[in-house]
Amino acid sequence: MMNAFVPIIPNAFAVVFWLIAPSITADVVERLKGKIQAHLTADKQKAAPTNALSINQMDNYVPWASDLVQVPPAGLLPVAGAVIGLVGDLNGVVAVIIIFSSVIATFLCYFRVAGKDPSIYTNEKYCRYNAVPAFAISINFLSGVAMLAVSLNVFEHLSQLVGRMV
Numbered sequence: 001m002m003n004a005f006v007p008i009i010p011n012a013f014a015v016v017f018w019l020i021a022p023s024i025t026a027d028v029v030e031r032l033k034g035k036i037q038a039h040l041t042a043d044k045q046k047a048a049p050t051n052a053l054s055i056n057q058m059d060n061y062v063p064w065a066s067d068l069v070q071v072p073p074a075g076l077l078p079v080a081g082a083v084i085g086l087v088g089d090l091n092g093v094v095a096v097i098i099i100f101s102s103v104i105a106t107f108l109c110y111f112r113v114a115g116k117d118p119s120i121y122t123n124e125k126y127c128r129y130n131a132v133p134a135f136a137i138s139i140n141f142l143s144g145v146a147m148l149a150v151s152l153n154v155f156e157h158l159s160q161l162v163g164r165m166v
Contacts, residue, residue: 009087013080017073028068031114032061057119064118067132071113074136075106078143085147094150098143109135 039057079102082095113121113131126134149155 009084010080013076017076020072021069024069024072027114028065031068032065032118035061035064035118060118060122063130064113064116064121067121067130068110068113070136071110071132072106074132075102075109075139077140078102081143081147085151089151090147091150094146098146102139102143105135105139 036057079099082090082098082102086092086095109132116124116131122130124131129137
């Protein structure tokens with residue numbers, strides 16, 4: 001009976017993401033207003049203002065805001081994979097580690113990016129990617145490799161191989 005629900009687990013996570021999307025968007029809008037206001041305030045105090053509402057500044061605000069709203073779904077997708085894995089044959093300890101590390105990493109990434117100035121954020125690259133895409137690729141790749149390795153008993157095979165060598 002439980003296996004009947006496995007195919008809808010991604011849908012359930014998608015519904016949760018869409019339910020929290022307005023809250024995330026509202027938070028990003030407020031943070032963006034704060035960033036723009038901070039630039040406007042700084043511009044008033046400088047002899048040569050940077051113009052916080054210039055096209056160049058918008059080029060920074062848009063990637064920052066769009067990346068910030070993508071953090072929760074990108075970072076929490078491994079949680080869906082771990083839950084699906086629990087229904088299958090994924091080790092419970094591994095699933096719990098993936099779930100907790102994904103949730104913690106998602107919060108850390110969200111607040112790190114939210115706290116950055118958009119112009120600084122868009123200029124920091126990790127292998128050609130801004131922080132959020134790099135985070136999403138890394139966390140999803142690593143959790144996928146971990147789940148696959150456990151499912152294929154890679155660690156058990158490696159320990160047997162090492163045992164034969166010793």
